[in-house]
Amino acid sequence: MPILLVFAVAALAALLVTPAVVRVVTAHGLYGHVRGDSPARRVPRLGGIPVWLATSAGIVAAVLGPGVNAGGAGPDRFFVGVLLAGSLMFAVGLLDDLYNLRPSAKLLAQCTAAVVAYACGFRIDGITFAGATLDTAALALPLTLLWIVGVTNAFNLIDGLDGLATGIGLVALCTTLAVALMLGNLEVAMACAALGGALLGFLRYNFRPARIFLGDSGSMFVGFMLAVLSVHGSTKSAAAVLVAVPVLVLALPIMDTLLAIVRRWLRGTPVFGADERHLHHRLLAVGVTHVRAVVLMYLLAAALAIFGVLLAFGPPSLVAAVALGGAALSIVLLLAGIKLLGYYEFVEAGAVLHSGMRGIRQSIRDQIHARDVAQVLARAESIEHIEAILGDNAEGLGLLYATVCRESSPVGARSVLPGTVAAGAWKLECPVELNHPNADPYVLRVWTEAPDDLRLLTADRTARVLAAAVRGWLTGPRTPLPAPGGVSLGHLGPAPSGASA
Template identity: 30%
Template structure:
C-alpha cells in the first residue's frame, strides 16, 4: 500500500513536469526570459530558462499529493519557494551576488526554524552554522555545475534516488515522498533538457534543486553513528562537492577569486565537465561519465549503513585521496593545454 503511494507521487510529479515544462518554455519566449549565446556559452541560439519554475511547480504538486506533511517538510517548501522567487527574478534581470546570498540565508533561516538542522556537534550554534554553510554551499555548487545539457538535472535525479532509497530502508516516510517527488519533476524536465537541450533550468532551477537536496541530506536520519551520518551525504553529493572544491582551490591559487562575492559571480570553463571535454570527450560522453561517477558514489552511500563504521572510515579516506588526486590530475591537464596554446602562438 505504501509503495503504491510512493509510485503515485512519483508519477504525479513526472506527468506534471512533462506538462509544465513546455508551458514555461512558451512563457520564457513570450517575456524574453532567455539565455543568449556568449563567448563562454556552449549553445548557439537563445534558450528559454524557465525550466526550473516547471520543476518547482511539479515538485510542489507531487509533494502535496502525498498528504504526508510535517514541520520540516513545510519549512523546506517555504524555503524552496523563496529560492525560486529570487531565482526567477535573477533569471529575468541579473541580481547582485550579495542580494542572492541574502535571500539564500533567509531561506536557510526558515528551514532551520522548522527543525532542519544537523545534529553532529554538542553546541547548537555550531550545528546551525554548519547547516547554513552546507545548504548555501550545495545550493551554489549545483548552480556552478549547471554548465552542460542535462548535467545538473541528472546529478540531482541521481542524488534524489539515493536519498529515497536510504529513506525507504530506514522508514523515513516523509523523506521518501519529498525525494521521489523531486525525482519525478527532475526526470520530466530532463526529457527536454538532455543534449541537445530545448530548455534550460536557469539559476532558479539549479539553486532550487541544490537547496532542496541539501536540506533533505541534512534533515535525514542516516545513522546513529555521527561519522556515518556525515559520510553518507558527502558521498551522495560528492560530485558537487568535488567540482566546487576543485574550482575554488584552483581559482584562489591562480588569483582569479579573492572574495566571497567573486566566488559567487566568477564564471569560467574550468569545471570538471569542461576539463573532461578538453580531454577529448563529447558533451554527451562527459555528462554520462559524470552520471556514472555520481551513481557509483550513491550506491556506495546506500551500502554503508549495512556495512558499518569501518566501511565509512575506509570510504571517507578513499574519497579524500581521490579528491586530492583528481584536483592534481585535472590541474595538470589545464597546465598542459595552456602550454600547448602558448607554443602555437
C-alpha cells in the same frame, strides 16, 4: 504505493508543464538573463518554473495521498517548511534569471531561506561518523546555514552542460530516497520522489540538445532541496546525521566548487567569479563529447554516492576497508585528473611547493652550518686563519666563494669563480669594521649563485651571520670554543696552537 504515486504525479506534471513553459517564455522573449548564448541558439533559462511547479504538485499529492502519516509526527509541517523555504529560493533565482541580481542580494536571500528552513525544524544538531556522534550545540545554526548556502551555490556552479545538473540531482535524490527508506524517514522519501519525478520529466527537454535550461531559478531550488533532503534523509534520530551520506551524495558539485575556489585564488582572479574551467568544461576541452562528458559525470556522482552509503551502513570491517581504499583511489584519480584535464594551476602550485620545501630545508641547513662556522671563527688565530676557515667551508654554506679582505683589495674578483657559473653569480659585501678610522676597512666578500629569491636571501643571511662573527673577532677577546662537527678549521699548514679537529 504512496511514493510511486508522488513520483508519477511530479513526473507527469513536468512532462506536461515544461513544453508549455518553453512555448510561453519564447513567445514573449523571456529567455532569462543572457550569459553568452549564441544568436543561433537562444535557449530559455527559466527551467526552474516547471521543476518548481511539478515538485509542488508532487508534494501536494504526498500530503493529500494515503500513508503520509506513517512518516511520524508532523509530516505536514515538514512538507510545508521545505516547500516554503524552497519556494523562497526559487523566487530569488527567478529574479536573478530575469534581472541579474547582485551577488550580495542573492547571498542574503539564500541565508534567509536557510533560516526559514532552520525555523521549520531542519537543523544539524549532531553529526555521526563511524558510530560516534558529535553534538553541534551552539554551532547548529551556522552549520545549517553553511551547508544549505554552500550546496545551493555548488549545485548552481555545476549547471554548465545540457542535462548535467538535472542528472546529477537525480542521482543524489535516488541515493537519498534509498537512505531515507532504510532509516524510516518516509516524509523525506516522498519529498525526494516529488523532486526526482519533476527532474526526470524535465530531463526529457533538458538533455542535449536542450530546449530549456534550469537557470538560477532551477539550480538554486534543486540545490536547496538537495541540501535539506540529503541531510534530513540521513538522520538516524532527532540529533544524529550520518555525515558520510550527504557529503558524498553531493561530493561532485562540492568538489568542483572547492577546486574552482582554489584555482581562482592561485590565478589571482575573483574567487566567486565565473570561468570555463570547471570539470565538465575541461572534459570537453580534452576531446570528450558533450553526451559522454555528461554520462561520465553521472557515473562519477553515482560511484561517490554508493561510497557514502557503504561508509554509513556497512559493517565496521568493510567500512575501514572501503574508507582506506576509497581515500587512496580518490587521491590517485584526483592527481591523474589534474594532469589529464589540464589543471596546470595545481601542477605549478605543486612544483613550487615541492621546490620550496626542498629549498627551505636546505636554507635551514645552511643557516645551522653558518652558526657552526661562526663559532669556529671566534677561535681563529689570525685574519689568515679566518680566510682559510671561510674558504674551506664556503661550499658547505651553499656559497661559491667567501673571504675577508680590505675593501679596496682585488681579492675575490669574479675571475676566481668557475667559468660555468661566473657569469650569473652574485656578489655580496658586508662590512666587518664599523666606525673604524681606517680608510680601507675589512669586509666580508661573498659570491653565490641565485637561481631564485630564496637562495639569494639564504646567502644574504649567511653572509650577515659570518660578518657578525668576524666583527666579533676583531673587537672582542679570542675565547677558544669547541669546534662543531662538520666544520673545517682551515688549512694553514701546521694547525694553529690550541686548535683541535
